[in-house]
Amino acid sequence: MSEIAEKVKAIIIDKLGVEESEVTPEASFTNDLGADSLDTVELIMEFEKEFNVSIPDDQAENIATVGQAVSYLEEHAK
């Protein structure tokens, strides 16, 4: 697993209070990991902070799973 993927996983475990085993690439924040709309906004903000990127709202809407977050950040992280 990439360094980015590890960090993403750690943030999700911390913010959503889920078990490590649940954080699979296919896992959806809202459907599988119990996030509500505010949790999702907070996750995106944490990714922005951790990876020093700015994720525009229209792109944030497309980040719904762990895997989508990892690929977005692998592409955009500085």
Add this chain to the structure above:
Amino acid sequence: MELKRVVVTGLGALTPLGNTVAEYWNGLVNGVSGAAPITRFDASKFKTQFACEVKGYDPENYFERKEARKMDLFSQFAMVAADEAVADSKLTEGNYDPDRVGVIWGSGIGGLRTFQEECVNFANGDGTPRFNPFFIPKMIADISAGHISMKHGFRGPNFVTVSACASATNAIIDSFNYIRLGMADVVVTGGSEAAVTEAGIGGFNALKALSERNDSPETASRPFDKDRDGFVLGEGAGALILEEYEHAKARGAKIYAEIIGGGMSADAYHMTAPHPEGLGALNVMKNVLRDANISPDQVDYINVHGTSTPLGDISEVKAIQSVFGDHAYKLNIGSTKSMTGHLLGAAGAIEAIASIMAVRNNIVPPTINHFTDDDSFDSRLNFTFNKAQEREVNVAMSNTFGFGGHNTSVIFRQLND
């Protein structure tokens, strides 16, 4: 229309003296001080470096970590105290209609730490707004009532009262009114506060409201003592279940006491100083006695606002003497703030609980830390100094006054049919 009777059927407390009602009452009766050096932040540069904090509180004992993270401490305190009160009342599915159970909570400030931290984060950044999506819902004072309703599914009237240090008493009075008007069967009421933060201590220090007796925190809160020098900031929560009497009887609920009156008034005088003659305090005690339909000589115990400030203590006692005349010498006056410190918007809740427990146990908790008499006070008054007193307490009055000149008072009485 005939007003319904309202009784107290459950209590919950998370206080500087103990984290349950039993521990709290035990601390009160034994004259324990809840004051100690501040642990919630580094207070070494502050004029006041101590407070009455809740002790041994670990959110993980009460909440899942994810849940706790979304609640400011004042909401966590609210939830813990309300849970204890609900469990104590034995309200269980089937013995109440959830649409007829309200939550009317009090908080003077709300999520002060949340507000402070979010603003500090912004100020430390480059101007890009990165506010947490939970900032507003964590901070707003009314979220406490919202959380309690969500946890228990109580879908009746739901809001929070804000009147500084009178907040919780306003919440209790509103709850009493809605039930006696027939608009709810049960209301979870009380108040919570968690203002022991840099902004809280610094702000009250700037007002010169706090004691600065850093060399002896446990004796700093000394209402009615000649050398009192301000109040000691406290934190925590108190919760009461108020219930319509017939509803409580029908489900065989334990009844602590009856609430028989609520009074409110305003000083209309100054932002923070009390009226020098205690005009608002005098009016609120007259109002509550009239509402309760009892005469002054029926009152056995007044749990006073008594914050240990030089001016406030004097004006309240003046008002008591005007309202009660010679009976003022026969009743017990007591300030439990000498032990708990001042819980601001939660003060009225934990002091209502002290009053109710006094009625239930026929014990008046002491006003501790009395060392030197102050000539400003009539020596014939009984301030219950230093040691709890056993006496019959049929009727107890609880006063709370807030910055802004808000005055509130409630009366509890032993239940007699």
